[in-house]
Amino acid sequence: MTSTLVKVPFVDLNLQHQEIQSEIEEAIAKVIERGDFVLGETLAEFEDSFASACEVKYGVGVGSGTDAIAIGLRACGIGVRDEVIVPANTFIATIIGIIQTGATPVLVDCDRHTALIDLEAAAKVVTPQTKAIIPVHLYGQMVSPRQLLDFASTHNLLILEDAAQAHLAYREGSRAGSLGIAAGFSFYPSKNLGAFGDGGMLVTNNEEIANKARILRNYGAKRKYFHTELGKNSRLDTVQAAVLNVKLSYLSEWNRSRNQAAQQYDRLLERLKPQGINPIENQSGAGHIYHIYVIEVGTGINRDEIREKLALSGIQTGIHYPVPCHLQPAYEYLNYKKGDFPNTEASCDRIISLPVYPGLTNSQIDFVCDRLQAIINSSVLH
Numbered sequence: 001m002t003s004t005l006v007k008v009p010f011v012d013l014n015l016q017h018q019e020i021q022s023e024i025e026e027a028i029a030k031v032i033e034r035g036d037f038v039l040g041e042t043l044a045e046f047e048d049s050f051a052s053a054c055e056v057k058y059g060v061g062v063g064s065g066t067d068a069i070a071i072g073l074r075a076c077g078i079g080v081r082d083e084v085i086v087p088a089n090t091f092i093a094t095i096i097g098i099i100q101t102g103a104t105p106v107l108v109d110c111d112r113h114t115a116l117i118d119l120e121a122a123a124k125v126v127t128p129q130t131k132a133i134i135p136v137h138l139y140g141q142m143v144s145p146r147q148l149l150d151f152a153s154t155h156n157l158l159i160l161e162d163a164a165q166a167h168l169a170y171r172e173g174s175r176a177g178s179l180g181i182a183a184g185f186s187f188y189p190s191k192n193l194g195a196f197g198d199g200g201m202l203v204t205n206n207e208e209i210a211n212k213a214r215i216l217r218n219y220g221a222k223r224k225y226f227h228t229e230l231g232k233n234s235r236l237d238t239v240q241a242a243v244l245n246v247k248l249s250y251l252s253e254w255n256r257s258r259n260q261a262a263q264q265y266d267r268l269l270e271r272l273k274p275q276g277i278n279p280i281e282n283q284s285g286a287g288h289i290y291h292i293y294v295i296e297v298g299t300g301i302n303r304d305e306i307r308e309k310l311a312l313s314g315i316q317t318g319i320h321y322p323v324p325c326h327l328q329p330a331y332e333y334l335n336y337k338k339g340d341f342p343n344t345e346a347s348c349d350r351i352i353s354l355p356v357y358p359g360l361t362n363s364q365i366d367f368v369c370d371r372l373q374a375i376i377n378s379s380v381l382h
């Protein structure tokens with residue numbers, strides 16, 4: 001194996017941590033001093049501050065983003081025999097969250113240009129069993145709140161947002177997490193707001209749902225040793241809450257920096273459009289927080305070859321995601337087949353995620369775009 005010097009990593013968490021290391025160490029030291037590692041004081045503080053940042057009343061810290069979705073659905077009374085509409089173009093965890101409740105995920109295709117759920121397609125799969133829709137704010141761009149609220153009221157469905165990639169994203173005057181009955185966030189380390197391990201949060205304006213979620217995450221007990229619900233053990237550690245609370249005050253600035261990086265990519269990649277390179281459309285301007293910056297290559301272009309050549313230049317890329325949920329072997333029993341969701345399938349075959357993170361420099365972005373152009377110009381088209 002030849003080792004190539006990495007010039008542009010896909011993500012660089014060290015950059016943000018160096019900036020705030022002493023603050024984080026202090027916050028962790030406080031938790032150690034207090035010793036309240038599970039459901040401690042700093043967790044309650046972070047739940048409040050994150051919920052208000054999302055312009056929502058209540059936050060319930062849980063073990064992961066996956067659990068936030070599962071616990072959120074269960075707190076809304078969704079379970080066996082219920083159907084939940086979800087985009088096929090998402091990370092598998094959205095589907096796992098639904099299946100954990102006993103409900104059936106009903107998949108729909110995405111829009112060609114934004115890669116977000118296609119609500120016209122969603123309208124066609126509503127049945128009397130449909131209870132909710134989970135819009136996924138994929139890559140950091142919200143599904144249009146106006147269209148979503150219209151859809152949900154027309155069909156009388158609950159909205160539970162999967163906002164795992166959309167911390168503080170906004171569109172049409174609304175924040176991610178504030179649209180529906182509840183919303184799930186993930187604090188997986190590489191998310192825009194990431195812990196030093198796993199973590200997640202359910203946010204809601206509904207006090208009853210918040211209370212129910214608090215019971216569900218804590219063995220189903222409201223009072224210790226008295227179990228009124230079939231609960232689980234899924235809490236956000238106090239130490240993680242301390243880390244996240246420090247990071248939260250930097251998040252808007254970090255998101256802005258990602259959005260600026262994306263604008264720079266957009267400008268530089270404009271000249272590659274005639275050659276079939278198209279960024280996924282941003283329809284929300286500054287409210288898109290670019291958890292991931294994604295381009296689509298035309299049908300004549302060999303994506304893997306481009307990625308390999310970029311890697312040889314020291315540029316790391318990703319694919320989010322290479323295999324759509326409905327074609328994953330574990331979910332064969334849901335009875336979907338190749339061809340069911342053509343936009344999702346085409347997207348999975350043609351997308352490349354370029355590096356984006358706070359601290360990525362303009363000259364790194366220039367370098368990525370220059371290399372991409374050189375590779376496209378020199379490559380044999382298939």
Ligand SMILES: *Cc1c(COP(=O)(O)O)cnc(C)c1O
Pocket residue numbers: 064065066067090091093094136162164165185186187188198199200
């Ligand atoms: C990361 C992610 C999740 C799951 O979050 P975890 O904390 O990893 O369980 C769910 N949905 C989407 C869209 C995600 O990106």
